[in-house]
Every structure is written in C-alpha cells, then in structure tokens.
Amino acid sequence: MSPIRIHVDGHELEVSEGRTVLQALDDAGLLMNGVDVPHYCWHPKLSIDGSCRLCQVEIEGMPKLQIACNTPVRDGMVVHTLTERVRRAREGVMELLLVNHPLDCPICDQAGECKLQDYAYEWGVEQARTREPRRALKKNVELGPTIVFDQERCILCRRCVRFCREVPGTGELGVFQRGDASVLETFPGAKLDNPYSMNVADICPVGALTTRDFRFKIRVWFLEDVPGICTGCSNGCNVDLGVANNRVYRYVPRRNDQVNDTWICDAGRMSYREIGAGGRLREAGVRDAAGVLQGASLESAVAAAAARLSRLVEAKGPGVVAGVASAHATNEDLFTFRRFLEELGVENSGVAVIRGEADALLVKAEKAPNAAGARAMGFGPVSTVIDRIRSGAVDGLVLMGHDVLHESLLGGVQGLARLDTVIVLDTHQSALHRVAHVVLPVRHAAEKHGTLTNHAGRVQRVRPAVEPAWEAWSDGEVLMRMGDALGFVGWDEGWDVRATSRELSMTVRAFAGITIDSVGEGGRPLAGPAGDPA
C-alpha cells in the first residue's frame, strides 16, 4: 500500500488510509500544536460525531467547507485551515453557540480552562447581537455522586454521552428533546455513577459538567500542572497534578495512548488525597527503653535504626534479618534497598503487594504503582519472608511501607511482636508503629524524583509536585544514610537519584538503557519481561 500524503497549511503529512483530516493532524502531533483546528464534539478517543461544525476547513477541489473530523484523507489532498471562509464559518459557529449560553464566566468554575471561552476570544464576535431571552434551564443538577451539571452551559457536543456509551459502556446519558429545546440528561431512573464517571468533566469543553470534588476549590489559573503518575494501582495512569500553595488539588488524566488513553478511574483520580491528607507519617520515631515510641529527628532515627541493625547482625549474623520492599516506592528507591540488603548480607526479602478488583479498562488487581519494578529488581513474593518469620528464623525486619499487613498469613501486626528489631520506612501511619522500633517518614511518589514500572513493564517518570511540610526523605535517601551509618563503603556520597538511576540501568538487565532522564513523558518499556505474574 503506497503511503498517503496530504498538505495542511504547508505541513506535509504522511498518513494512514482511513484516517480523517483531524485524526491525521492528531496522529502527527500537530493538532492545536502548529495547526489549530478548533473543535468541540470531536475527541481523539471517542467516535466521530460531526455535529458541532466548528472544525470546518477548506479542501482544494471541494466546493463547500468540510468538517475536518469526518473527512477521510485522500492522497494529494490540500487542506487550508486559515482562510477567510474558514474564519467566517468559525465565527458563525461561535456566535450561534453563545446565543443561548448564560455567559456567566465570572462565576463558572470552568473559566480559565474553558474551550468556549478560549475559542470565543480567538474566533468569535465581540458583541452579542441577540435581543431575545436565553434558555432558562436546570442548574446544579446532581447527575450522580461525582458530577454536577449546569444545563444552561451545555453546548450539546455529546462527548459525555458517547463516553458513557463507548468507554465504560454504561450509557447513562442522553440528549432529550429536539432543536433548541435539546437537553442533556440521565435516562429516567439512571444515575451517572459508573467507576469512570468523572472523566466526563475532563472532556466537557465547557462548564456544564464539573466534579463535586474539585469545583470551587480554586481558580484553575492558580494551578501548576505537574506531570506525574497515579499510584492507585499498577496501571500507572498518566496524570497532571494540579498544584498550588504546595498542595495537590486534583489529578486530571494526561494522555498516554500506551497506558490510559485520556482516561482515569474515579478511585485513582481521588487518590490524590492520600498525598496531603491526615494519616501521613510526619515525624520519625524511636522506641525508648520503656517501650514507648518517642518522636525523633530523622537523622537520629536513622542512626538508631543503623545501631539496632548493626547490633543484631553482629550478634546473630545477617541470616536473621529480612527485608520487605514496597511496591509504592520508585525503582531508584527499590534498587537502593536491594543494594542495602546485599551490603548487609541479607538474602531473605520480598515485595508486599495488595491485590484487589480489576476491570477490563484500566483498573489492575495490584494496588500499587511499582510491583513490576520490584519484581524486575529481583524481589520475590513476600510469602517467603512471612514463612521465615512464622518459623522463628527472623529476628530483624526492614519494612518499606505497610502493605505486608494485608498478608493474611502474617496474622496482623501481632505476627511481628516478638521480633528483636523492626524498622519501618513509610509515607503513612499504620498499625506497624505498634511494634516498630524505629519509624522513618518517607516521601510519596508525588514528592520526589524517580521512576515507576507499571504492570506492563513501562517505566514512567515522577517528579516532586509538592514539598512535605515535615522532614521526610525518599526511601532511597533514608537507606543511603543508614548504609553510611552502617559503614558501607562508598555510601557516604549522599543521595543522588540520577546516579542511582544510571547505576540501576547498568546493573539490572531489564533496565538496560532506561534512566530517569531517558524515559521521557510517555515512559519506556523495560528491556526484559516483567509484569503481573497472576
């Protein structure tokens, strides 16, 4: 099959057969990024609707303007998106879309990220010519537990209708009535309560659909978008973290066609709250002679942990020590943990991963973002550690996180009560603190540089979006300092996540050529096989 070439405003594009002009621009990464073809109803991950009529372009040899979203490419096609006719058509659509719009931007939460606002400024008319009253419709409609709907602001692009039909397949929404009496509503008796419902707020180009969680929290122009990864499960959905005042206000899905298209599940979206909410471990602790966990500086707690470990290993050898890795930590943290255990001579280790429900779309059974990374690093199932604990062969345990408490064989925190030394590195408080001898606060994935490996072995970048208001280091840094205190050779250089990443890529075969700086925003697949064994 010979390639199809089309020209759009002087750009030459090589495109595959069967694509439309707008799809071809999107495939080439040019849409709204070099070639601006404004559009409302078209969405790259939904079926073509062709009804908003805003994406009309001029195509040589075709007498009428054509909608770019639904016009199939032909070899040699020449498309112009900025002619006077196109401009007039866009102006016409914009004027008509505003005939019934309430123009309530000052009190609308979408203002600042509203395509109606943006395109009206860019392509619309300055003065309204309407003398007639605008449609008075329902306000503050609760379509379901997550979404609030303003019927007056809706421009009837039907993206949300198609989303519910085509992505979760639940089809709760429809457009009822006809003509300018058309309204979006849920079908009688239906609620918009599918597990992906909040995506409709992202794809709604106007302020009609907003999430109950985010609306009126902050004006979006105060938010900085920091690219990151959802940590709710091992799918590793790409998100932008909306940050202001050193606080994460929301996750919105960031497009990655290899991972999550443009979607995220509601549970994952809401998991941003675990970053700043109560329950974080905000202070290091060291158990005193009376058996009380006393607050301590991180530095002194690291020293106390090293001293306990050192004593134990000197007395009984490293064979009585075991390590439990966290699937929430970054690859760099986990690699450092692996080296830490090696230096200490500890052979017994595993990774604890909570398992839960999965679905056919995005949600994976492993409820942590980096289980595959831990496995690629050589951490086996945590059951081998638990077996040894139960057999009485373990006296000292270094724990990352508290997911191990979900292992039924452990018998809860009581299963660790008799251990001589329990050292816990964690982002959050847990029952482990009842038995821990030292607890060390560490950073969440949204608070540090690093990479995470998703269920399919794609290594993706995280970076600090917020700074903890308390003293906390990444797991890797805590371990590095502990190693230094234990006298490991070369561990006195201080924590350098880039150096660790480079060393990981040279040491672990699956990570060959993959570093924090080489994965880019879209991530890169591991060199070797990895993934969910179940």
Next chain:
Amino acid sequence: MGLAVPYVTGYLSEHFADDGFASLDGYERRGGYQAARKALKMAPSDVIELVKASGLQGRGGAGFPTGMKWGFMPTATDKPKYLVCNADESEPGSFKDRILMERGPHQILEGILIAAWATGASTTFVYVRGEYEHPARCMERAIAEAYQKGYLGPKVMRSGFRHDVVLMRGAGAYICGEETGLLESLEGKKGQPRKKPPFPAEYGAFGMPTTVNNVETFCHVPHIVARGVEWFRGFGTGKSPGTTLFGVSGHVVRPGLYELPLGTRLDEIVFEHARGVPDGRKVKGVIPGGMSMPILPAGQLDVPMANEFLRERKTMLGTGGIMVMDDTTCMVRVGVVVSYFFRDESCGQCTQCREGTGWIHKIVERIERGAGVPEDLDVLLDVAGKMEGQTICAFADAAAWPVQGLLRHFRADFEAHVRERKCPFPASFEL
C-alpha cells in the same frame, strides 16, 4: 372524487379515478406488473443503465439522478442490500405521495421490485409518515396481495429472485424524511441524520448497503421500463424529463394535484390549472416546491417548473408543493409560521441549525409583534447565511432558504412592521 384524483392526470395517475386500480387485479388489468416481468429478464446492470439514460431525477426534493444513485450500490458484497421507500412525506405543501399510496400502491411496489432487481436488494423498508394512517393501510393491503400472488417473497414471479417488503410507520418527525434520519428512525433510534461519509450505499439501514428513494420516484420506474427512455424523455425538459404531481394549495380556486410535465410554467399551473386566486384578489407570492423552497413574487411566476430554470430565480422544485398566497398575506407572518416549523423540527445536533432556527424564529416573531429594530433584517440574513451549507444534512438550508427568499422579495413587509411598530396587514391569516 375530490382530492383523491388529480385534476390533470398523466401516466402516473391516469387510472386513479378507477377504485379498482388500488387492487392487484385492477392494476394488472391496466397492464400492471408487466414492466417488472420484463425487468426480471434483463441484466440488473442493464436496468440501471436504462434508468440512467432516462434521466429520471428523484422526486423527494433534492432531484438527485436516480440511476446514478442505484449505481452507487456495491455489486461485490456478501452483505444483504436494502432499499427504502421514503413515504415520510412531511414537507408542508406536499401531498402527492399520499395519493400515490392510496390510489396506486401496486405502481409503487412494481417500481420497488424493479429497483430491487437492479440493485440486488433483498428487502425494501417502506417508511410511512406516522400521520398517514390510511395510506399505510393501502400499502399494507397491496403488500399482502403481492405476497399472496407470489410477486413478493422467496420466488418473485417464479424467478429465483427473493424480495421482501416491510412497512414501518414513522412517529411524526419531519427530519425522518431526510434519508439518514429515516434510517436511524427505522433502526428504532432517535431520528437524527447521520454524518456522511459513510453514505447509505455503503453503510445504510442496519449497517447494510442501502438506497433510499421517494415514493413517486419508484412510480416512474415501471413506465420507463415498459415504454422506454425515448417515450419518457418525451415529457418534461431535456434536463428534467418526465411528469410530476404538483400539489397546489393556498389561495387558489381549485387546490389539488396536477400531474404535468416538468417544465410546465408556474403561472400556467397557478392561473390556468388551479384557476387563480379567488374573489378577484391578486397573487402576492408563490412557494414553488414545498415550504423549504424560497418564495417567488407575483412578477416571477413565468418560470418553467424545472430545477435548471428555478435555480436562476434562486429557488428549487423541491417536492412540487406549490403554495399560493394572495395580496392580503403578511409575509412576516408567513415567516413566523415557517421559522416556527423549522425551529420545532430541527433535530438539534448541529450547532448552526439548533441555535439558528430558534434565533430566526424569535426575531421574526418579535418583528411581527411590532418590536423589531432595523438591524434585525440584516441579522436574519446573516444568521441564515451562517446556517446554509454547513451542517450534517440539508435541514439547515431548508430552514435558511425561506427566510432569505422572504427578505429577498418582501423586505418591504418586514420594514413596514419595524417602521409602524405593528403588523400592517390586518386582513392577513391569523397566527
């Protein structure tokens, strides 16, 4: 017989006065189904070529060449192919398909059989306007008769050709007369036209290759097959051959149907056939082809009723529904009626149509109330211009054109409303 029989008949309607013509026996006694027998002995492609050569244009409003449309149906496909008989006649001013169904249903079925053979269609869906209770019964009776006689079913006329006809009733939406709006409705969905591509010949009813033809279009086909291209081209103009059923309504002495050759002059139809305006009044304007076609003023009725001539006067033949308005008529009120209709019937998916039809109606209604401002007239034309030619289907054009036509020829009526701040035509029809 009143309305049931055209005042002037032609080959389509010559036997409509005969009540028996609606039955299969009566139709066959008048030579019916001979053309279908003939066509079944021809190669399908030859039938298509014959219809192409005849120059038959669709009678549903757009005037698309019928043979060419049939030729779009794929031949190399293993999917079932479908025909649709569009009997959703809902254009205000049009009532020909109703009479064709009531008086000559077998003429339609014979046309369907020939078209089915030509296109390889296995089933025809006859989509009848919801309000057409009696025509639907007439069609149903004819379909049952044809099955009984073996003219429909597994072996049409003892050939190896199978064809089924299924009748489906609409639910009263104008937009379901648009061919893809019809297909959506046929599938049980909300009547909203589909974006094109894909066109129905590729992806039509239930996703299968489909051709949609108007009731009257089917009726011409048996005559073309029976009597040949040359005979057919003996009627009408070079570009627009054949007769059509003009429906005349409004301020005329003799409203009704008139089967006349295409190209018959509009003033001849209005003044001679329909006998002009009653009570010594004068014609003010005439809508030549159903409500969506732009109006012509009294001075422009000397036009042959064929698209190649009507286009020069910025209007079209449409469905041939001629609506005559006398000199008492307020053209702003006409605008209110027309724009309300299109506002009410717009399916609402395309921005320009959904918002434009409503805006236009509100402005025209305000002008009629005496609350118009001079700028309104230009806004009306501008909005109509922004709707025209930019939407999924031709509905927005159909809504824009009448307003443009009224302002083109009767701008003075609108200006008088604005100036006098009231309607200056007290004797006009009431809203």
